[in-house]
Amino acid sequence: MSSLSSLSSLSSLSDEEINIRNIPDRKDFWNDLEENEFRSRFKFNKPRILHILSKIGHLIEPDTRRSKAIDARTQVLIALRFYATGSFQAVLGDLVGCDKATVCRILQRVTKAIASLAPGEIMMPNGQECHQVAQEFHEIAGFPRVLGIIDCTHVKINSPGGRLAESFRCQKGYFSINVQIVSDSRLKIRNIIVRWPGSVHDSTIFNNSPLCAQLESGRYGNFYLLGNSGYFCKRFLLTPFLSPSTTAEENFNKSHVKTRNTVKRCIGVWKRRFPCIQKGITLKKMDTILNVIMATAVLHNMAIEFEEEFLDIDLDDDELVNMVPHGPQNFSERTALVKSIF
Incomplete structure (x- = not known):
């Protein structure tokens, strides 16, 4: 009965609501890490990252927050973590809720945005x-x-x-x-x-x-x-x-x-x-x-x-x-x- 009840309750949810329930909460490195540890992981402190965001945020910010869309700040942290390690495994191990395909797409998007700043x-x-x-x-x-x-x-x-x-x-x-x-x-x-x-x-x-x-x-x-x-x-x-x-x-x-x-x-x-x-x-x-x-x-x-x-x-x-x-x-x-x- 419990399994049938669960299926019944799921059937009443929209696809979006089911997807949201299946996405685990991600770690909040921005607020949880001490400053030195944060800089060690991402190579920049928070004010510097905000400066980077001021230049490229409009290029990478998602159009919607549906299905726990990843915000521009988190996307930048994902890219910086990859630059600091060269490893998808390190990024995946840190940022819970991001599969490899998602990380890859984010990396392409953020990297292209940062590279576009080269002329200046x-x-x-x-x-x-x-x-x-x-x-x-x-x-x-x-x-x-x-x-x-x-x-x-x-x-x-x-x-x-x-x-x-x-x-x-x-x-x-x-x-x-x-x-x-x-x-x-x-x-x-x-x-x-x-x-x-x-x-x-x-x-x-x-x-x-x-x-x-x-x-x-x-x-x-x-x-x-x-x-x-x-x-x-x-x-x-x-x-x-x-x-x-x-x-x-x-x-x-x-x-x-x-x-x-x-x-x-x-x-x-x-x-x-x-x-x-x-x-x-x-x-x-x-x-x-x-x-x-x-x-x-x-x-x-x-x-x-x-x-x-x-x-x-x-x-x-x-x-x-x-x-x-x-x-x-x-x-x-x-x-x-x-x-x-x-």
């Missing part, structure tokens, strides 16, 4: 700011007129499949996206290219980038980038001497390496802040993978602006012989700089 959050210096950025670089090791430091980093992915899958296999043997970064001295990402397979050479990515065209056109005047020996030496991109023969050239290299270490630290802090790009992104859709990389870059810059504390790192600089490009290079700017300063 990731920008090269312009106008008077160029002088400020150059002065901050000069204070590191005396290198003048530096606009930014360029380097590439690989973000591991699963094989995308298809006939072009092997183009994503990098020199170290795993599948990856080769991401180009330009950093300033504050470890802020000033320019990013997120679209090239892991097998593509760093110099190829730069030579085909809008930034290269802008530098060639003289948009940034007599300012330049610093890069490692994997790039061609140009008047707007200076590389170190492979075999310095004078004291001045040695001093140039020392200053170059010390200044250029900034981008290594930027990449290191970015990846440690968001382990999903350090451990590798296991998502299947390429568009979502690229958006995750871009979204975490946007959030990294926000964290820099928020002055969020994070353990800095200092990486040794390795010059890889097999990364040296072949072909004509322009050494005139570098030679003039050595003669005049170093």
